[in-house]
Amino acid sequence: MKKLIGLEEAVVGDPTGLWGSFADGAEYFIGIFQEGGAVLLSLMGGILPTLVVLLTAVNALVRLIGPEKIENLGKKAAQPGLQWYPVRYMVLPFLAVFFLTNPMAYTMGRFLPEKYKPAFYDSAVSYVHPITGIFPHANPGELFVYLGIAAGITTLGYGLGDLALRYLLVGLVVIFIRGILTEIITTRMMARKGASA
Amino acid sequence: MNGINALLVKIGRSVGGVVGTLFQAGRETVDTVIRNVIPFMAFISFIIGLVLTTGIGDWIANGIKGFADSLVGLLIVSVVCAIPVLSPLLGPGAVIAQIVGTLLGVEIGKGNIPPQLALPALFAINPQVGCDFIPVGLALGEAEPETVEIGVPAVLFSRLVTGPLSVVIAYFASFGLYSSN
Numbered sequence: 137m138k139k140l141i142g143l144e145e146a147v148v149g150d151p152t153g154l155w156g157s158f159a160d161g162a163e164y165f166i167g168i169f170q171e172g173g174a175v176l177l178s179l180m181g182g183i184l185p186t187l188v189v190l191l192t193a194v195n196a197l198v199r200l201i202g203p204e205k206i207e208n209l210g211k212k213a214a215q216p217g218l219q220w221y222p223v224r225y226m227v228l229p230f231l232a233v234f235f236l237t238n239p240m241a242y243t244m245g246r247f248l249p250e251k252y253k254p255a256f257y258d259s260a261v262s263y264v265h266p267i268t269g270i271f272p273h274a275n276p277g278e279l280f281v282y283l284g285i286a287a288g289i290t291t292l293g294y295g296l297g298d299l300a301l302r303y304l305l306v307g308l309v310v311i312f313i314r315g316i317l318t319e320i321i322t323t324r325m326m327a328r329k330g331a332s333a
Numbered sequence: 334m335n336g337i338n339a340l341l342v343k344i345g346r347s348v349g350g351v352v353g354t355l356f357q358a359g360r361e362t363v364d365t366v367i368r369n370v371i372p373f374m375a376f377i378s379f380i381i382g383l384v385l386t387t388g389i390g391d392w393i394a395n396g397i398k399g400f401a402d403s404l405v406g407l408l409i410v411s412v413v414c415a416i417p418v419l420s421p422l423l424g425p426g427a428v429i430a431q432i433v434g435t436l437l438g439v440e441i442g443k444g445n446i447p448p449q450l451a452l453p454a455l456f457a458i459n460p461q462v463g464c465d466f467i468p469v470g471l472a473l474g475e476a477e478p479e480t481v482e483i484g485v486p487a488v489l490f491s492r493l494v495t496g497p498l499s500v501v502i503a504y505f506a507s508f509g510l511y512s513s514n
Contacts, residue, residue, distance in 0.1 A: 164386075172382025179374045187370065188362055195358035200351070239466070245474020253476045254467075254484030258491060261463030261470060265427070265455075273362075277369035278427040280377055281459060284434030285451050288441025292448055294511050302452055306506045310456065310499040318491040325483045 183283070187272055194273040203235045210247030224252060225315025226308050229260040230267070238264040238275040254322045259315035266307025269300030377435050384439055401437055402446050404504050407457035408497050415460035415496035417489040424465030433458045452507040453500050460496025464489060 151159045209231065213224040232241040241260050245253045264275045268282045282303065286296050383389060400406035414423055423429045437454055440446045446454070463470060467485045476484065 168382050168386045169379075170382075171386045172378045172380075175381045175385075176374060176378035179378065180371075184366070184370070184374070188366055191362040191365065192355070192359045195361050196355045199354045199358060239470065239473065242470040242473040243475075245471070245476065248474070250477055250480045253471055253474050253480055254487050257463070257467065257470045257474060257484070258488045261466065265430075265459060265462060276365050277373065278431060279370065280373060280431035281427055281434045282455065284377070284431060284436070284438040285441065285455055286438065287435070288438035288446075289448055289451055289511070291438075291442030292444070292511075294448060298510055299451055302503075302506055302510065303455055306452065306456070306499075306503050309502055309506075310495065313498065313502075314491060314495045317495055318487055321491050322483060322487040325487055329479075329483065 187276070187279075191273045191276065194271065198235050198273075201235070206231045206235055206244070207247065210244045214248045214252070221316060222312065224248070224256060225259040225319075226312045229256065229263050229311055229315075230308065232260055233263045233267055233274050234271060237273065238278070241274075251323055251326060252319060255315045255319035258318040259311040262311045262314050263307055266303050266310075269296075269303045373431070377431070380432060380435060381439060384436060401440065401454060401457075402450065404453065404500070407450065407453050407500050407504075411457040411460050411496045411500045412493070414458065415492045417486070417493065420461035420464035420489060420492060421467075422465075423461040424463060427459075427462065430459045430462070448511040449507050452510060453503040456496075456499040456503045460492050460499065464492065 150156065206228075209223070209228055213220055213228045228244060229241070232244040236243065238261075241264070242257055244260070245256045248256055265278065265281045267274045268279055269286070272279055282300075286299060289296060289299060400410050414420060434455070437446060437458070441448055441451060467488050468481050471481045471484050
């Protein structure tokens with residue numbers, strides 16, 4: 137081909153001068169988006185297919201089981217007493233976020249008395265990210281809190297299972313503490329308001 | 334003959350039901366992926382491209398490095414994110430948490446932040462989760478207006494304590510994570 141058009145020895149130099157710097161600028165500009173495009177392709181080719189299959193499976197499972205099943209648990213969690221704290225601020229938020237997903241999970245609060253509602257909301261909303269490490273279907277619109285940081289771990293060549301599992305478990309501990317503390321603050325504030333009214 | 338027919342109808346119905354459910358689940362998934370996941374991936378890809386190619390990356394790295402590479406720094410981040418006036422502003426769509434998460438991920442990948450801090454960092458960037466959404470979330474739980482009035486400050490103040498606390502818990506829970514090398 138080269139021989140055919142007689143350009144065997146031709147060497148094209150880089151553009152220089154003013155025009156050269158424009159050309160460099162253009163290359164730099166498009167380079168930003170080429171890099172972004174490469175990242176997008178790796179996301180689409182890497183996690184997206186797995187995510188689609190996983191989401192389908194879990195969505196089907198949730199439909200087959202029926203989300204209304206956990207309503208009974210909501211009614212039980214409304215009871216006072218120490219043994220119901222872990223149910224109200226660990227088990228119920230977990231199941232609500234898993235089966236109803238963000239944001240419908242918060243509707244489970246309707247089974248609880250008013251004084252527990254802010255604490256339950258606090259507890260449930262704090263779990264919509266820790267759960268995404270293993271169950272991304274629960275909050276597919278906000279995956280990058282976890283995925284963003286996880287991408288760094290992947291770059292280093294480590295596995296993500298350990299991080300995802302610890303995120304899930306520490307999340308449970310955190311929402312439990314959050315629920316209890318918010319419940320205490322809420323009851324205090326309600327009592328104060330009741331006294332002043 | 335009737336018995337066989339009834340059986341066939343029953344089998345057909347239940348198989349149809351399961352297949353229908355699976356198909357519906359697939360449709361719902363593709364819907365979510367196209368409407369929520371891919372747009373965010375596009376947006377995040379642009380940010381990563383910008384960070385990796387331009388000098389912004391180094392600039393952010395220097396800014397973040399002082400905060401994100403130690404427990405104390407992460408605690409400061411979590412306290413700032415949990416300040417009751419700021420937290421509702423930082424909350425919407427978890428956009429801020431996702432961008433910061435992505436930036437931290439890039440820095441972890443480059444080796445500027447030790448990987449075992451990934452777990453506490455996940456909590457440090459997120460004490461504001463849902464703080465923008467308290468009235469709506471409580472309304473979904475059919476709360477009275479009086480409860481909302483008390484619930485909003487109750488949650489916001491609680492975060493000021495539980496935000497940093499979650500970082501400490503995560504820090505101690507991260508022992509043995511990616512540290513064997």
